[in-house]
Amino acid sequence: MLMKMQNIQVIDVVQATTTNADAMPLYLLLKKEMMDDTCIVLSFKDSTPLSSSFLNTAIGNLVDDVGLDYVKAHLKIVQCSKSVFDTLKRYFDNLAKIKNS
Amino acid sequence: MKLQINTNLPKSKWVSFIEKNRYENQLNSVNNLEIDFSESSFIEPFYLVSLACMIEEYSINGTTISFSPFDKLELREYLLSGYFLSFWNESFDRYEGYFTASNSTGLRLWKIDPTKISEYVHHAQNYYETRYLQEKDATPLNISLAELFNNIIEHSESLVSGFVLNQYYPQNGKLKIALCDLGVGIAYKINSYLTEKGEAVLSDKDAIIKAFELSFSSKSIPQNRGWGLDTLKNIVLSCNGTLRLIANNYSLSFNVKGKGKFDGFPLKNEFCGTLFEIILDTNAFDTRSENEFDLDF
Numbered sequence: 001m002l003m004k005m006q007n008i009q010v011i012d013v014v015q016a017t018t019t020n021a022d023a024m025p026l027y028l029l030l031k032k033e034m035m036d037d038t039c040i041v042l043s044f045k046d047s048t049p050l051s052s053s054f055l056n057t058a059i060g061n062l063v064d065d066v067g068l069d070y071v072k073a074h075l076k077i078v079q080c081s082k083s084v085f086d087t088l089k090r091y092f093d094n095l096a097k098i099k100n101s
Numbered sequence: 102m103k104l105q106i107n108t109n110l111p112k113s114k115w116v117s118f119i120e121k122n123r124y125e126n127q128l129n130s131v132n133n134l135e136i137d138f139s140e141s142s143f144i145e146p147f148y149l150v151s152l153a154c155m156i157e158e159y160s161i162n163g164t165t166i167s168f169s170p171f172d173k174l175e176l177r178e179y180l181l182s183g184y185f186l187s188f189w190n191e192s193f194d195r196y197e198g199y200f201t202a203s204n205s206t207g208l209r210l211w212k213i214d215p216t217k218i219s220e221y222v223h224h225a226q227n228y229y230e231t232r233y234l235q236e237k238d239a240t241p242l243n244i245s246l247a248e249l250f251n252n253i254i255e256h257s258e259s260l261v262s263g264f265v266l267n268q269y270y271p272q273n274g275k276l277k278i279a280l281c282d283l284g285v286g287i288a289y290k291i292n293s294y295l296t297e298k299g300e301a302v303l304s305d306k307d308a309i310i311k312a313f314e315l316s317f318s319s320k321s322i323p324q325n326r327g328w329g330l331d332t333l334k335n336i337v338l339s340c341n342g343t344l345r346l347i348a349n350n351y352s353l354s355f356n357v358k359g360k361g362k363f364d365g366f367p368l369k370n371e372f373c374g375t376l377f378e379i380i381l382d383t384n385a386f387d388t389r390s391e392n393e394f395d396l397d398f
Contacts, residue, residue, distance in 0.1 A: 015219070016219030016220075017219075018219040018222055018251075019218065019219060019247075020251075020322070022219060045393070048223060049222075049226070049240045049243040049247070051244060051247035051248060051251060051332075052326075052328040052329045052332045053247070053251045053324065053329065055328075056324050056325070056326050060326055072398040075398075076395070077395060077396035078393075078396075079394075079395070080393060080396060081238075081390075081392075081393065082238075082387060082392065083240035083387065085394040085396060087244070090335070091328075092396070092398070094328065
């Protein structure tokens with residue numbers, strides 16, 4: 001059975017990408033969709049740079065809730081600028097490193 | 102009380118000067134604090150942000166602040182353009198705009214406001230990209246500021262929220278960030294956490310180094326995961342930069358030439374707070390591009 005798909009553009013959900021509080025609307029939306037077994041296509045088009053605090057809330061909390069493998073299976077990250085791509089790649093690489101340690 | 106400012110002091114002695122002259126260390130109450138720059142010729146952001154923190158402590162406690170006349174023209178212009186000399190005037194709007202009029206290479210002195218940091222980091226990046234960096238992507242500046250601000254807000258316990266200054270040097274493309282708070286200091290924070298957990302206390306040097314360790318956090322708030330300073334270190338090294346950090350009894354530094362190896366020395370007198378000085382080489386910033394990337398797992 002095919003997974004449901006949902007397109008989300010980050011800039012439509014959050015007002016900034018600097019603080020934990022900035023990330024909360026995104027985290028809540030991602031959690032709701034993922035718990036419903038939806039695959040999210042998350043676009044970072046035109047997104048501002050992502051701080052570690054923002055990612056801790058948006059992604060880190062999600063990983064705590066459902067596990068890294070589940071998040072990866074339900075998330076497609078698209079349309080990143082190079083700097084956002086580098087930040088996200090590093091973040092997920094570090095998550096995997098911590099999981100395996 | 103009159104305070105003679107001498108910015109020719111080495112940085113380690115300067116922080117001792119700041120600590121010694123803090124409001125809480127005065128025996129009597131101080132109605133007026135007069136700052137005298139006549140013995141200084143120039144002042145770097147490192148000195149200004151820590152001086153601002155110290156002055157603000159007095160101001161918060163009801164002391165009026167004034168500045169003695171001085172005839173060092175270049176210094177006076179620099180202080181005026183960053184709004185330092187008017188910052189403690191009653192009528193001064195501290196949050197109207199972020200930019201200087203005449204010294205456009207530097208953003209004005211800014212007292213950290215947790216409700217405005219997202220706006221500030223965005224403005225800072227946009228400002229330098231538009232005016233000086235042409236095709237360069239100033240994301241490293243944005244993220245460095247974000248990590249520093251979040252660190253202060255979440256961990257410092259500073260009554261004076263902290264001050265920041267950014268200064269660009271066009272002749273060599275270096276971008277300097279100086280940020281100070283008068284909170285408990287990183288080493289104290291780490292050791293308080295370790296003590297709570299029943300673990301052995303570290304030397305200030307080792308405690309500060311521990312703070313840079315990926316995944317180590319003093320968990321000041323539940324969302325903390327200990328990635329902020331590791332991110333900051335990664336940015337500094339990838340931008341051919343240097344970082345100096347003074348907190349409690351230690352001055353720590355690292356740079357790309359030393360391949361990120363921690364260096365430093367103990368201070369003779371404790372500094373109760375945390376003072377960062379970061380230098381990024383904008384020549385090492387990526388070029389802005391419209392290319393888009395997808396992250397495959």
